[in-house]
Amino acid sequence: MVRGKTQMRLIENATSRQVTFSKRRNGLMKKAFELSVLCDAEVALIIFSPRGKLYEFASSSMQATIERYRKHAKTKEVIDSSSVNMQLEHLNQEEAANLMKKIEQLEVSKRKMLGEDLGSCSIDELQELEQQLEKSVCRVRARKVEVFEEQISQLKQKEKVLEAENASLLEKWEREPVGGEKEGQKGENLGNYTESSSPISEVETELFIGPPETRPRTFLSLN
Secondary structure, rough: OOOOOOOOOOOHHHHHHHHHHHHHHHHHHHHHHHHHHHOOOOOOEEEEOOOOOOEEEEEEOHHHHHHHHHHHHHHHHHHHHHHHHHHHHHHHHHHHHHHHHHHHHHHHHHHHHOOOOOOOOOOHHHHHHHHHHHHHHHHHHHHHHHHHHHHHHHHHHHHHHHHHHHHHHHHHHHHOOOOOOOOOOHHHHHHHHHHHHOOOOOOOOOOOOHHHOOOOOOOOOOO
C-alpha cells in the first residue's frame, strides 16, 4: 500500500501532533547518528519540544561542537565583511571614474560654449552648438523682459501708493485748521500772507543837506 504525501502544515490535533513529533524526532536523531558514523562527520543536534523539553545528540562533545561553530561563524562573518568591503571599494572606484569622465565631458562642453577648442568639431557639431546657443540667448532675453516687466509693475505700484498718500495729505491739510484758526479764516489768512509778502511796498526815506533847521524833506516811493 502506497503512503500518501504528507502536507507540510501544522497538525491541528494535539495527540496526532505529539505522536508525529516523537516518531520524527527519533528518526532525525537516528539519521544524525548514521551520518556521523558512516561519513566520519562531526554532528550535533538540538531539539526543543513544543513544551520546551530538550533533546540533543552529539557525535563527540556538544560544547566543543558549539565552540567550533562559533569560531567558524566569526571567520565567515569576517570573510563576508571583507568581501563586502572589497565590493564597495570596487564600486566606489567605478563610480569615481564615471564621475571624473562626466566632469571632463562637462568641461569640454563648457569650453565649446565659450567658443574655445572648436578645431576638432565637425560641421554637424558646430551647427548643433549654434542652435543650443541661440536657444540659450532666447531664454535669457525672455527672462530679461520678464524682469523688466516686474520692475515696471513695482514702480507703477509705488507710484499709485505715493499718489494716494499725497491726496490723503492734501485732503487732511484742507480739512484741518492752521494754527488753531477756523477753516473759514484759512483762505483769508492765506490772502493776507500773500499780500504782506508782496515785493511791492512803500519806503519813506528822509534826505537833507544843510543845517538841521533848514533841511528839506524828500520822500522816495519804491513801487
